[in-house]
Amino acid sequence: MSTARKKSPKNEATRRGVGSSRTARPRPRSGARNDGEAEDKHRHELLAAMLLIRRFEERCVELYSASAIRGFVHLYIGEEAVAVGVTQALEPADAVVSTYREHGHALARGVPAEAVLAEMYGKVSGCSRGRGGSMHLFDAGRRFYGGNAIVGGGLPVAAGLALAEKLRDTTNVVCCFFGDGAFAEGEFHETANLAALWNLPLLLACENNRYAMGTPLTAEHAQTDLAMRASSYGMPAWAVDGMDVLAVEQAARRAVDGIRAGHGPHFLELRTYRFRAHSMYDPDRYRDKAEIERWRTRDPLTVLGTLMRTLGELHDEEYADMERDAAEAVARAESFAEEALLEPTADLLRFVHSEDQVARHGDDNGHQQQAEHGDDVPGGVA
Amino acid sequence: MSTARKKSPKNEATRRGVGSSRTARPRPRSGARNDGEAEDKHRHELLAAMLLIRRFEERCVELYSASAIRGFVHLYIGEEAVAVGVTQALEPADAVVSTYREHGHALARGVPAEAVLAEMYGKVSGCSRGRGGSMHLFDAGRRFYGGNAIVGGGLPVAAGLALAEKLRDTTNVVCCFFGDGAFAEGEFHETANLAALWNLPLLLACENNRYAMGTPLTAEHAQTDLAMRASSYGMPAWAVDGMDVLAVEQAARRAVDGIRAGHGPHFLELRTYRFRAHSMYDPDRYRDKAEIERWRTRDPLTVLGTLMRTLGELHDEEYADMERDAAEAVARAESFAEEALLEPTADLLRFVHSEDQVARHGDDNGHQQQAEHGDDVPGGVA
Amino acid sequence: MREALTADDRVFLMGEDVGKYGGAFGVSLGLLEEFGPERIRDTPLSEAAFVGAGIGAAIAGLRPIVEVMTVNFSLLALDQVLNNAATLLHMSGGQVSVPIVLRMTTGAGRQLAAQHSHSLEGWYAHIPGIRVLAPATPADARDMLAPALADPDPVVIFEHGSLYNTSSDLSATHHRRADIFSAAVRRQGDDVSLITYGGSLPKALAAADRLAADRVSAEVIDLRSLRPLDDATIMASVRHTNHVVVVDEGWRTGSLAAEISARICEQAFYELDAPVERVCSAEVPIPYARHMEEAALPSTGNIVRAALRTVGRNG
Amino acid sequence: MREALTADDRVFLMGEDVGKYGGAFGVSLGLLEEFGPERIRDTPLSEAAFVGAGIGAAIAGLRPIVEVMTVNFSLLALDQVLNNAATLLHMSGGQVSVPIVLRMTTGAGRQLAAQHSHSLEGWYAHIPGIRVLAPATPADARDMLAPALADPDPVVIFEHGSLYNTSSDLSATHHRRADIFSAAVRRQGDDVSLITYGGSLPKALAAADRLAADRVSAEVIDLRSLRPLDDATIMASVRHTNHVVVVDEGWRTGSLAAEISARICEQAFYELDAPVERVCSAEVPIPYARHMEEAALPSTGNIVRAALRTVGRNG
């Protein structure tokens, strides 16, 4: 798996203007699958995808303790069904805008674990050259546009990506993840209205995990039925059990179908829960242990796993294989990240402006102190 | 009428802290008036109040053409029933936060026409010392807190004023006027949620005149039923005929009663129309003349006047008297404004900080060029 | 604007009242009829959302011109500009470029009072990753658009409110693309450099006239680009005149004028014969009354006095 | 904080997670239990609304302490700060004062990447009508609160993220109210003035140590108040040492360091023996990787080199 991309391929659409002709891609299949075997296989994929996220992040916790990863790290553990379920409905040409809690989104979208972990190590082979860290994963080639650490800050950008699709008359969808806390920000309101007004192909995927840091839903919102409120903007909106990946997938397909059919933005309230603290810095004093335990019984891995076992689809050896695959993938990512190089500090000023501009006109840093480290610092934890 | 206040009395509540005892003021009377004569008299007052605003602003147009008034001026003509109706429900201890289209609000709230017009002349006797102009009328003594020219910018401040009332456990209400355009701003959303969440004594008076500058309601909002949308925040909200001052008054009393009774914020969508252009600069190219004419048949002066005539309450001589009173009030305001003095330019740096602070510690302008005009520039149009 | 829309179908215009209203200053009149509502796009009052939407559309490869009516309202979208437009390219390791053009008016002088009279170009000029332009003439205002659109990164164009009052013949032939990267010497002189931009250029030119009458020869530099600053042109002038007055409508403390003064100190210290003078706005919210507003803003008189002071006359 | 809440029942605290969570940095732990949810008020993620609500409550005569978690998020409320908090008193002709205290953390250095590492104190210091404080020590951070609350006008207090790591004994007796209006000379010296504030103070002090080893005697000035600036203390130091390095974590162009350099040029030009040096952050969005972040920020080494350069050694 090649993750050491030097430069991501530019968005294929870059050169197309407003009103370019409609892309002739087949509409994705949706609705119930009739083929039992395919369904079985699909559920295995979903479980494996969730398991990879889970094991990846569990390892992140250890690597954080070992100081291999630094900065803010927000874990998705408990919410895996949301990322995995929603992304099922997306095609490669669709775009995703995410939050600072985006390991799950990135992995589910196909950003290689190697590139994600190297990013968290601050290595140049990371998916953002090590400049973004955990909160700013980018992969333009996969149309994964970050990684935004300003709560709500990705929403307007997602609307703009969707506007571009609309102006170009494609059937592509833009999916924006954001939290229940973000719903209170002005940027949510403005974006929801704009998207509905302009009938933009935007999926508003609200991850309602019932807390914004330490603030419970009832202290964030007077009216906590977020889907109902979203529908007041004039768009279809409904709530989904965010711990059931199949329910999430089904809802996402329905929403994405509606969007591709030209019915404008759709809002999904994905009811979920984070099992871990808000971030590595959070002592998690504000939640009842019993509450956490109650939600743990609805662990998305258990929910799907139990169903599959009941259907006779999942056997112990299979699950052990899955665990082994996940562990290997994480281990591969880790050794990749360990061995990857640090970006030369001489590159600090690169990409403040696009390279061709700088070549022509110089950068802003004429009088800047020069970066002080040597070039090509060898690998290993900085 | 003394309008040449040197310093407005500080808000009476200034020294009271959180949890001070509840003010023992009688609850204002509300609901239907049973005394026919009192009702008659009240309708006369309403009509006179609207007429004053109308004639005042008509004169403003002429004075603008004569360059006695400058800057941005936004006329309220056609919307008088809103300001006059809503303020009926307010007591002197209540507070008002307004917009740049606030001549009507200020006059209805009892800010003297002299002080308002002198402000528009840029005179020191103006209600903001001539520093605010048409868009920034202030009268702290009457708890009239401006005059905000950032669309939506007054909303959070109004919530804060209401929070103070709540923390002090009074029954005072804060009324915030804003437009249909402002509803699309993030600050509206955040304020509505905050007010509902904290159960603040806030009246959200949305003046829906169907346009934000040249943009019609349907190009501002996907869902144009603003009251329905407001109710999604978890507060009582309904729409009112904003051309019928009696309907506005009744709705405002109902809302204010609810607020004083501790039921938190209420939202009124006041459906109205501006007969004039957005501002003096606006050529009004975007509206159909026929549309304007249609709305003119619902002129709030006509609506109430016709009712009163039908009830036999209004006779031609009475109306002529009213017109004369209004004309005289405007004339008085005009000569007051003409004769008032300009603020000495030496005072330019006053009130950047409070006077006592400056006395103790100097101001920020140690190295500033000195103001250049002489002191006490005599009256007359600058 | 019309030419840009015709030349490149990726270009579209978006902002409050850019359509039927024709733009708050009539700049886009007639475009709606010609290019239709998809490309001449009226927005609701949602500055953060539509600036952010411009950023998203730019990421996707379009070339949005986003009009924020005035700099005063742009504060509501500043998070989008700083944290997204200016940052995404670097933060993504070079993957996500944002070719957006933001236009807004700036400045005081029309008695619009405290909330409508800001000059915050200096704040924008502080932000790495964006280019900041300030045309001081109608020709520059027109000619800067094409190169701004050609820039693969965000460009913010500030037009001073007074520009719209300047009438000038734009129909004549002219070089189409302004060199948006360098300052212009608007008047040559030997004794003092008046360095300015945007709405203060006319005042500086008037001051140079008055100084000439006093036999002080003033050179007038129009910065045009506020980020990056054209240090070469500035320093060449300073080395020639050895005296400097910077004129900037922003409040004095933390103004762009401070940056220029600091750079001159760094790069031409030994060529300076006197302290760099700054003529800025008084540090007050700009008042409505005309005489008070005038007292608060840089004036030709202030500039003349500062120039005389720095060359050691009447100082 | 506890004392302020006890001393004056008009004081209350409001912000995201100030209650049960105890503040993003644990600063308000325990206060909720002591003063209750009315006075220790958790807010939704609505920066514009709760800062504006603080302004409104202040207008009504209360004394809100509003915590915006970090300066990065304060951009969302900047309109409220500039157009309301800072402006209402002047614009209303002296009628409406706004005794609000805004607290926020600022700065980089903890690998939080581009959107969480801003140092925008310089922007706030540009705004007339507000006072801007930047404690550089835990004692100052504690002692500035009372005088800030006593100020009848808006005060913004910036605490550098690194302050929370400094452990120090705050229980000892101490003068209660910091003189928040003057700069502090943190170390006396003769050869060069290192002028700084907030999170850069420890770096400047370390540089002074290293310079001492090189027999360069550095004076270290901690500005403490960023608006207004204490020109008297600054100029006294400059007149004594004749050499200046300004250290500021903000991006160089348009930094507060530029303002200080400009003022020194204006007020102490003839006492300067060399150009004022600025050590600022590189003009890039701050990167996550530690070595890159370090390369972007002012360092002790940078300061030492700049100081040696300005005194003409190794320069």
Ligand SMILES: Cc1ncc(C[n+]2csc(CCOP(=O)(O)OP(=O)(O)O)c2C)c(N)n1
């Ligand atoms: C504008 C802004 N305000 C505050 C923060 C600090 N902060 C980071 S995450 C967070 C909670 C967000 O909650 P939610 O949107 O529900 O997402 P979750 O973390 O639960 O996934 C807060 C307050 C921020 N990053 N941006």
Ligand SMILES: Cc1ncc(C[n+]2csc(CCOP(=O)(O)OP(=O)(O)O)c2C)c(N)n1
């Ligand atoms: C934040 C902001 N954006 C834009 C403007 C320019 N502007 C002034 S009034 C106005 C229309 C507001 O419409 P609405 O809220 O409906 O109030 P109305 O003028 O109709 O009373 C606009 C766009 C502004 N003053 N503030």
Ligand SMILES: [Mg+2]
């Ligand atoms: Mg949440």
Ligand SMILES: [Mg+2]
């Ligand atoms: Mg309107």
